[in-house]
Amino acid sequence: xxxxxxxxxxxxxxxxxxxxxxxxxxxxxxxxxxxxxxxxxxxxxxxxxxxxxxxxxxxxxxxxxxxxxxxxxxxxxxxxxxxxxxxxxxxxxxxxxxxxxxxxxxxxxxxxxxxxxxxxxxxxxxxxxxxxxxxxxxxxxxxxxxxxxxxxxxxxxxxxxxxxxxxxxxxxxxxxxxxxxxxxxxxxxxxxxxxxxxxxxxxxxxxxxxxxxxxxxxxxxxxxxxxxxxxxxxxxxxxxxxxxxxxxxxxxxxxxxxxxxxxxxxxxxxxxxxxxxxxxxxxxxxxxxxxxxxxxxxxxxxxxxxxxxxxxxxxxxxxxxxxxxxxxxxxxxxxxxxxxxxxxxxxxxxxxxxxx
Amino acid sequence: xxxxxxxxxxxxxxxxxxxxxxxxxxxxxxxxxxxxxxxxxxxxxxxxxxxxxxxxxxxxxxxxxxxxxxxxxxxxxxxxxxxxxxxxxxxxxxxxxxxxxxxxxxxxxxxxxxxxxxxxxxxxxxxxxxxxxxxxxxxxxxxxxxxxxxxxxxxxxxxxxxxxxxxxxxxxxxxxxxxxxxxxxxxxxxxxxxxxxxxxxxxxxxxxxxxxxxxxxxxxxxxxxxxxxxxxxxxxxxxxxxxxxxxxxxxxxxxxxxxxx
Numbered sequence: 128x129x130x131x132x133x134x135x136x137x138x139x140x141x142x143x144x145x146x147x148x149x150x151x152x153x154x155x156x157x158x159x160x161x162x163x164x165x166x167x168x169x170x171x172x173x174x175x176x177x178x179x180x181x182x183x184x185x186x187x188x189x190x191x192x193x194x195x196x197x198x199x200x201x202x203x204x205x206x207x208x209x210x211x212x213x214x215x216x217x218x219x220x221x222x223x224x225x226x227x228x229x230x231x232x233x234x235x236x237x238x239x240x241x242x243x244x245x246x247x248x249x250x251x252x253x254x255x256x257x258x259x260x261x262x263x264x265x266x267x268x269x270x271x272x273x274x275x276x277x278x279x280x281x282x283x284x285x286x287x288x289x290x291x292x293x294x295x296x297x298x299x300x301x302x303x304x305x306x307x308x309x310x311x312x313x314x315x316x317x318x319x320x321x322x323x324x325x326x327x328x329x330x331x332x333x334x335x336x337x338x339x340x341x342x343x344x345x346x347x348x349x350x351x352x353x354x355x356x357x358x359x360x361x362x363x364x365x366x367x368x369x370x371x372x373x374x375x376x377x378x379x380x381x382x383x384x385x386x387x388x389x390x391x392x393x394x395x396x397x398x399x400x401x402x403x404x405x406x407x408x409x410x411x412x413x414x415x416x417x418x419x420x421x422x423x424x425x426x427x428x429x430x431x432x433x434x435x436x437x438x439x440x441x442x443x444x445x446x447x448x449x450x451x452x453x454x455x456x457x458x459x460x461x462x463x464x465x466x467x468x469x470x471x472x473x474x475x476x477x478x479x480x481x482x483x
Numbered sequence: 484x485x486x487x488x489x490x491x492x493x494x495x496x497x498x499x500x501x502x503x504x505x506x507x508x509x510x511x512x513x514x515x516x517x518x519x520x521x522x523x524x525x526x527x528x529x530x531x532x533x534x535x536x537x538x539x540x541x542x543x544x545x546x547x548x549x550x551x552x553x554x555x556x557x558x559x560x561x562x563x564x565x566x567x568x569x570x571x572x573x574x575x576x577x578x579x580x581x582x583x584x585x586x587x588x589x590x591x592x593x594x595x596x597x598x599x600x601x602x603x604x605x606x607x608x609x610x611x612x613x614x615x616x617x618x619x620x621x622x623x624x625x626x627x628x629x630x631x632x633x634x635x636x637x638x639x640x641x642x643x644x645x646x647x648x649x650x651x652x653x654x655x656x657x658x659x660x661x662x663x664x665x666x667x668x669x670x671x672x673x674x675x676x677x678x679x680x681x682x683x684x685x686x687x688x689x690x691x692x693x694x695x696x697x698x699x700x701x702x703x704x705x706x707x708x709x710x711x712x713x714x715x716x717x718x719x720x721x722x723x724x725x726x727x728x729x730x731x732x733x734x735x736x737x738x739x740x741x742x743x744x
Contacts, residue, residue: 336600340599340609341599346577346578346586353569353573354569358566359559360590361556372596481636
């Protein structure tokens with residue numbers, strides 16, 4: 128009992144330290160340059176995406192290679208309904224839930240036809256779904272109707288959407304930044320705190336789900352579908368629930384992405400993006416939330432850090448010439464790291480513990 | 484409430500030209516241990532699969548707990564009150580021993596996503612009940628000490644027992660054990676036998692599909708024998724042991740003739 132109390136105490140202290148660190152982080156990054164704050168923000172978005180995909184792939188064991196489609200649905204929902212494109216400017220408290228809801232709906236749309244598919248087959252169909260969504264975004268700038276020659280521009284095609292509204296609270300645009308008692312807080316830093324809050328909520332949400340009756344049913348489905356059915360689990364319903372919840376998180380992150388970026392185009396939602404998010408889940412440790420977060424942080428931040436650390440000027444200073452283009456080096460180190468992790472830690476960097 | 488928990492009447496199942504089950508009838512008394520035996524390919528598994536909703540019968544009907552048993556999907560079977568274990572163990576390997584049993588409670592509980600995310604009082608209460616019942620069942624099968632371990636780390640006999648605990652967690656009226664003694668050593672079989680007897684005496688009817696004749700003869704109150712899809716005998720263990728048709732099915736005709744001389 129005393130041990131338990133001590134553990135609890137340690138946990139609280141660890142959480143407090145982590146909290147302080149996360150609050151200071153954007154200011155430390157800001158001192159290096161706003162580009163670093165943007166990297167932090169993108170990292171938080173990836174954490175949310177990885178958490179969402181983890182519900183589908185890590186917990187329920189349904190391999191999804193088109194996850195970025197839900198991110199796209201969220202981003203385009205925000206972009207179309209809060210931009211000069213249609214001259215509609217809805218507030219965030221409608222747009223964020225709406226984006227998440229539409230993404231969940233898209234999740235159900237994907238989930239329904241693939242209920243009977245497993246493994247590789249499921250992966251292929253989800254991959255196709257992801258591509259379909261991207262191609263729709265790319266081509267919905269000239270939507271014609273059979274009975275008229277007129278075409279309608281819905282998504283603005285490959286040119287993407289610009290001038291997207293930032294997050295706005297009661298008339299205050301987040302991009303304007305703030306000055307709190309002489310401490311300047313940039314727009315990106317404000318975004319950081321919004322993203323952080325939603326990431327924390329996502330972590331709490333998915334971890335509660337995972338450790339609930341529904342979460343256990345998902346895991347049972349992943350481990351053995353036939354046995355799960357024999358235990359009275361309606362596998363159809365819980366598969367759809369997994370797709371919907373995964374998509375919901377993706378849609379939420381999509382809306383936030385659009386509001387920060389101010390610009391979206393189909394290019395941001397390619398297959399590589401889906402693969403990247405999947406890699407975060409797998410490398411971190413499938414089904415284990417701390418592992419998945421670690422994976423997302425490493426994989427989204429590492430390439431940027433490498434790019435910065437090994438840029439042309441620094442190479443010139445050290446070697447007297449540019450040995451490897453930073454972009455190439457980034458991909459090299461990245462690939463090497465992936466291979467090493469797969470060889471040395473096949474269950475991921477931080478897999479779920481053997482004993483609970 | 485009728486004496487019989489489960490009744491099959493004239494069940495026939497054909498696969499193309501093969502009649503896997505031919506007019507099979509049997510009934511299982513409440514709280515008894517019922518053995519279903521037969522040589523390989525006799526139709527035991529087919530019978531089991533029709534009863535658990537995997538196949539639809541061509542003719543005949545089942546009655547379970549005084550109601551017609553008419554399941555269309557495998558997950559409905561547990562709800563009706565029939566739980567099963569598998570010939571080739573099917574545990575949720577990466578989940579803990581306790582969680583495996585907790586999954587068994589799924590069908591008797593109802594908390595959804597909303598309750599989980601917002602930790603509503605109802606969901607919390609239900610979760611506490613699930614955990615408590617799962618611990619009780621682990622106690623029952625003697626695996627409490629391993630509650631936190633991943634189930635794939637258990638020894639073979641323990642895995643078999645855990646499967647039974649998981650099935651019992653669904654509050655079944657009848658538990659169907661598909662060759663539970665397969666691959667067990669003598670000591671493990673004795674533990675299994677005691678467990679089966681305890682389950683029946685605690686009021687849950689047991690249907691045992693098994694090849695280990697010593698176990699079947701020792702533990703069952705009533706036995707039905709299938710051969711080539713037909714029921715060839717039905718009775719108490721001592722009756723079955725003496726039945727000429729059963730001996731013929733198991734040992735071949737020549738032996739019976741030889742024994743008769």
